[in-house]
Amino acid sequence: MKQMKTRNKWLIAALAAVLITGAGFTTVKLTDNYFEISKNLEIFTTLYRELNIYYVDETNPGELMKTGIDAMLESLDPYTNFIPEADMEDYRFMTTGQYGGIGSLIRTVDGDVYISEPYEGFPAHKSGLKAGDKVIEVDGVTIADKDQEQVSKLLKGSAGSVVKIKVQSYGDDKPRMVEVKREEIKIPDVPFYGIIDEGTGYIKLNSFTRTAGKSVREAFQDLKNNEGMEKLVLDLRGNGGGLLVEAVNITNMFIPKGLEVVSTRGKITDWDKTYKAINEPLDTEIPLVILVDEGSASASEIVSGALQDYDRAVVIGRNTFGKGLVQQTRDLFYNSKLKLTVAKYYIPSGRCIQRIDYAHKDIEGGVKEIPDSLLHRFETVGGREVIDGRGIEPDILIESEKMHKILMALLEKNLFFKYANKFSLENEDIGPPEKFGLTDEQYDHFADFVISFDVSYTTSTEKAFERLLTTAREEGYYDPATHEFEKLRERIKPYGRNDLYNFRRDIQLVLEDEIVSRYHYQTGRIKAALAKDPAVDEARTVLKNGTYKQILSAAYTRK
Incomplete structure (x- = not known):
C-alpha cells in the first residue's frame, strides 16, 4: 500500500511538472482530474508492460505504443497528431515547405513508381529526369517491392549528397543511371503571378509557410510597380492553409493598420489572443477578388473571411472547407512532438467558420456538420449578412461540374499520364501553354489509344436500371417484357468510344493539362488553366x- 501511495505521488508530481513546463507556467484547472489521469496512467503502464512480456507472439513495443497513441488522438479530431522523430522531416516540410531531396513528384502506375513531374530548375530537372521515367533502383536498392512512400524516403536526403537513380524512359529499350545532387528544396508559396487581363494582376498562393507573406508582397509590388496592375485576383483554391501568422500578414496588406484580423479562443484563456494588422498596408483601395473552393481551408479561410467581413474583397468560387480550429505543437521526449487543437478562431464579424462538430459524435464515432438550427447570423462592416459554421460562402458561386464516370475511369487507369508520355515522345514542342489545344486529329489518336485498354465503368443509369430489373422480376413484369428490357439495357450500356466524344470537353481539359506539364511544368499548367x-x-x-x-x-x- 505504501508503495502504491508513493507511486501515485510521483505520478501526480510528474503531471504537475508537465502541465507547468508544457504550458509555460499557464494555470490549468485540472485539479479535479489529477486522480483520474494518474489512475489511468497506472492502468495503461501496467497493461503495456504485461502485454509486451506475456503476449503469445513477439511484440514490437514501439509499434504498439504508436498504434495506441494514434487511436487515442484519432478519437478527438483529425488534426491532433503524434509526430515521432522519424517523421520530423515531414513536419518540417509542412511548416516551411522545405526538404532535402531531388525536387520531383512521383506516382505509382500499374505497381511501378514513376517520375511524374520534376520541379523546374531543381535537381531532378537539371539532371535530365523527365515525367514518365520509371524508377528501377535508388542507390543500388531495387524498388520493385517498395511502395511510393518508401521510394520517396529513399530519394530524400541531406542537401549536397548524391543519389544514383536507375530509370527507364518511355520508349527506351534500356535503363540509364542518373546521378542527382540533392538540394534544399523549397516549394514556392507563389508558383505563378502575372497580368491576365488589361490592368488585372493574378497571384496564385499554394500554401502558408513561413515565406508566404514575403512571397505575396514581392509579387504584388512587382505587378503594381512594373506591370501596371490596377486590380488583383488572389487565388486561394486548393490552398489547405498553414501558419496563422502568415494569414494575418497577407490580410494586413489590404486593410488599414490596427484592424483585427482574427482572434483565437480555447480552454486555456491565457492563450486566447487577438491578431491585428500591425504593419502599414500595401494598398487598401485596389479592387480585389479572392478565388476559393472546397480545398481552401484554415489560413485561406482567415484571409478570404476577414477580407469579406471588411467588405474589402469579392469572394468568388465554391464554399470553403470549414476548418476553424487552431493547432499548436508541444515538444515531447525523444525529439517527438504533439500537434494538438488548442482553440477555435473567429474572424472580424465574430463568426467561427468550423463546419464539423468533433465534440459531439454519434454512437459509432461518426461526426456531422453543425446543424442549421445552431448556426448564427453576422454582418460585415457594410451590413452584408454572413453565417458561421459553413466555411466561407462566396459572394458569387461557381457551380462545380459533376465528374463523368468515363473521366474517373481514365484517371484511375492513369491513361492521361500514359498518353502524355507517348505524346511528348512524338512531339518536340507545343508552343506557349496558354495557346495549346489538341486538334481533332490528335484527340482521335487519344481515343484510339484509350480503346486499346480495358476501360470499364458502371454508370448511375446502369445501377438504377439493375434496381428496376430486380423490382420488375419481383412484381412479375420482367418476363412479359424481357425483349424490351434487354433492348433498353443495350441502349444505356456505356460505350467507351462514344463517351470519349460525348464528354470530350471535360476529358480534353484534363488531357491538355497533363500534356502541358511535360513541356512547361507547373507554371505552364497554371497559364494554360x-x-x-x-x-x-x-x-x-x-x-x-x-x-x-x-x-x-x-x-x-x-448568386
Whole structure:
C-alpha cells in the first residue's frame, strides 16, 4: 500500500511538472482530474508492460505504443497528431515547405513508381529526369517491392549528397543511371503571378509557410510597380492553409493598420489572443477578388473571411472547407512532438467558420456538420449578412461540374499520364501553354489509344436500371417484357468510344493539362488553366463591368 501511495505521488508530481513546463507556467484547472489521469496512467503502464512480456507472439513495443497513441488522438479530431522523430522531416516540410531531396513528384502506375513531374530548375530537372521515367533502383536498392512512400524516403536526403537513380524512359529499350545532387528544396508559396487581363494582376498562393507573406508582397509590388496592375485576383483554391501568422500578414496588406484580423479562443484563456494588422498596408483601395473552393481551408479561410467581413474583397468560387480550429505543437521526449487543437478562431464579424462538430459524435464515432438550427447570423462592416459554421460562402458561386464516370475511369487507369508520355515522345514542342489545344486529329489518336485498354465503368443509369430489373422480376413484369428490357439495357450500356466524344470537353481539359506539364511544368499548367477557368472569367467580368462595388454593398443578394 505504501508503495502504491508513493507511486501515485510521483505520478501526480510528474503531471504537475508537465502541465507547468508544457504550458509555460499557464494555470490549468485540472485539479479535479489529477486522480483520474494518474489512475489511468497506472492502468495503461501496467497493461503495456504485461502485454509486451506475456503476449503469445513477439511484440514490437514501439509499434504498439504508436498504434495506441494514434487511436487515442484519432478519437478527438483529425488534426491532433503524434509526430515521432522519424517523421520530423515531414513536419518540417509542412511548416516551411522545405526538404532535402531531388525536387520531383512521383506516382505509382500499374505497381511501378514513376517520375511524374520534376520541379523546374531543381535537381531532378537539371539532371535530365523527365515525367514518365520509371524508377528501377535508388542507390543500388531495387524498388520493385517498395511502395511510393518508401521510394520517396529513399530519394530524400541531406542537401549536397548524391543519389544514383536507375530509370527507364518511355520508349527506351534500356535503363540509364542518373546521378542527382540533392538540394534544399523549397516549394514556392507563389508558383505563378502575372497580368491576365488589361490592368488585372493574378497571384496564385499554394500554401502558408513561413515565406508566404514575403512571397505575396514581392509579387504584388512587382505587378503594381512594373506591370501596371490596377486590380488583383488572389487565388486561394486548393490552398489547405498553414501558419496563422502568415494569414494575418497577407490580410494586413489590404486593410488599414490596427484592424483585427482574427482572434483565437480555447480552454486555456491565457492563450486566447487577438491578431491585428500591425504593419502599414500595401494598398487598401485596389479592387480585389479572392478565388476559393472546397480545398481552401484554415489560413485561406482567415484571409478570404476577414477580407469579406471588411467588405474589402469579392469572394468568388465554391464554399470553403470549414476548418476553424487552431493547432499548436508541444515538444515531447525523444525529439517527438504533439500537434494538438488548442482553440477555435473567429474572424472580424465574430463568426467561427468550423463546419464539423468533433465534440459531439454519434454512437459509432461518426461526426456531422453543425446543424442549421445552431448556426448564427453576422454582418460585415457594410451590413452584408454572413453565417458561421459553413466555411466561407462566396459572394458569387461557381457551380462545380459533376465528374463523368468515363473521366474517373481514365484517371484511375492513369491513361492521361500514359498518353502524355507517348505524346511528348512524338512531339518536340507545343508552343506557349496558354495557346495549346489538341486538334481533332490528335484527340482521335487519344481515343484510339484509350480503346486499346480495358476501360470499364458502371454508370448511375446502369445501377438504377439493375434496381428496376430486380423490382420488375419481383412484381412479375420482367418476363412479359424481357425483349424490351434487354433492348433498353443495350441502349444505356456505356460505350467507351462514344463517351470519349460525348464528354470530350471535360476529358480534353484534363488531357491538355497533363500534356502541358511535360513541356512547361507547373507554371505552364497554371497559364494554360487560366485561359479556360470559369472562376477567373467571372473575376475578370466583376472587375471590368462595374459590379464590384455593387456586390460589396448591403443591398447585394448572393448568386
